[in-house]
Amino acid sequence: MPATPLYCACPRRLDAARLLSQRFALPLLEQRPQQGYWLELGEERLELLTTGKHGAVYAEFVEGAAKHRREQGGGRGQPVAKAIGLKGAKELPYVVDATAGLGRDSFVLAGLGCRVTLVERSPVAAALLADALERAAGHPDTADIAARMQLVHASSIAWLAALSEAERPDVVFVDPMFPDTDKKSAAAKKDMQAFQQVIGDDQDSAALLQAAIAAAKNRVVVKRPRLGAAIEGVKPSAVLDGKSTRFDLYVIKALHPVQG
Numbered sequence: 041m042p043a044t045p046l047y048c049a050c051p052r053r054l055d056a057a058r059l060l061s062q063r064f065a066l067p068l069l070e071q072r073p074q075q076g077y078w079l080e081l082g083e084e085r086l087e088l089l090t091t092g093k094h095g096a097v098y099a100e101f102v103e104g105a106a107k108h109r110r111e112q113g114g115g116r117g118q119p120v121a122k123a124i125g126l127k128g129a130k131e132l133p134y135v136v137d138a139t140a141g142l143g144r145d146s147f148v149l150a151g152l153g154c155r156v157t158l159v160e161r162s163p164v165a166a167a168l169l170a171d172a173l174e175r176a177a178g179h180p181d182t183a184d185i186a187a188r189m190q191l192v193h194a195s196s197i198a199w200l201a202a203l204s205e206a207e208r209p210d211v212v213f214v215d216p217m218f219p220d221t222d223k224k225s226a227a228a229k230k231d232m233q234a235f236q237q238v239i240g241d242d243q244d245s246a247a248l249l250q251a252a253i254a255a256a257k258n259r260v261v262v263k264r265p266r267l268g269a270a271i272e273g274v275k276p277s278a279v280l281d282g283k284s285t286r287f288d289l290y291v292i293k294a295l296h297p298v299q300g
């Protein structure tokens with residue numbers, strides 16, 4: 041993937057643009073591009089833009105769908121909460137979201153009280169996340185949730201493998217971009233197609249699943265479209281079906297039963 045450039049449309053925020061450019065290795069432009077995709081830092085937020093027909097793509101934890109989810113989300117009874125093992129849990133698990141994307145799943149989990157590390161390898165997605173987290177940290181409705189979310193810009197396969205025993209998460213959450221048709225129809229919204237164009241499909245999900253299973257203390261949860269194929273390799277130990285989404289669970293105790 042060629043590097044996606046960054047343009048600052050708000051002179052007042054040029055220093056913030058320089059910091060983003062350095063942190064995520066995004067080439068900083070002096071003029072708005074005439075074609076292709078670019079990140080644009082405006083008065084309010086960072087957005088992924090294109091000259092084509094797609095709308096702006098950005099991560100958002102304060103307004104819109106995130107606000108709705110915060111207020112009407114369904115608490116510990118919702119499928120993702122059950123999938124990570126929250127229902128009936130005495131202690132909230134520490135979760136690593138190994139495919140953070142635009143952070144929607146991480147935000148739900150942090151909203152339920154979990155500490156979440158968001159690992160994202162794409163500089164574009166990571167920059168959008170950093171911007172949304174900063175905005176969420178500065179808003180009274182979301183500051184406490186944002187405080188439980190930590191962003192790491194890295195490939196999860198290497199990052200998980202490098203964790204010490206004390207750093208191992210209870211749960212690793214995985215939601216890769218599959219190169220199959222079901223995900224494309226799920227991404228039918230034009231703006232999400234833009235995101236997929238820039239980031240590309242994830243071709244190494246099997247290796248990520250292996251790394252996740254090796255790192256997780258309790259379980260790995262893989263999010264899939266309801267009828268999508270499971271990640272190749274290890275068979276899930278349980279499956280949780282939702283309306284449009286399925287969660288494949290890899291329960292560590294079931295995968296590695298203690299002998300004796």
Ligand SMILES: C[S@@+](CC[C@H](N)C(=O)[O-])C[C@H]1O[C@@H](n2cnc3c(N)ncnc32)[C@H](O)[C@@H]1O
Pocket residue numbers: 138139140141142143144145146159160161162165194195196197215216217239242248
């Ligand atoms: C389908 S999106 C995840 C959407 C996310 N669950 C959400 O709620 O917004 C997949 C994301 O995982 C990232 N990704 C895939 N494999 C990864 C890896 N091995 N390490 C880090 N990020 C990865 C991709 O760059 C992409 O942004």
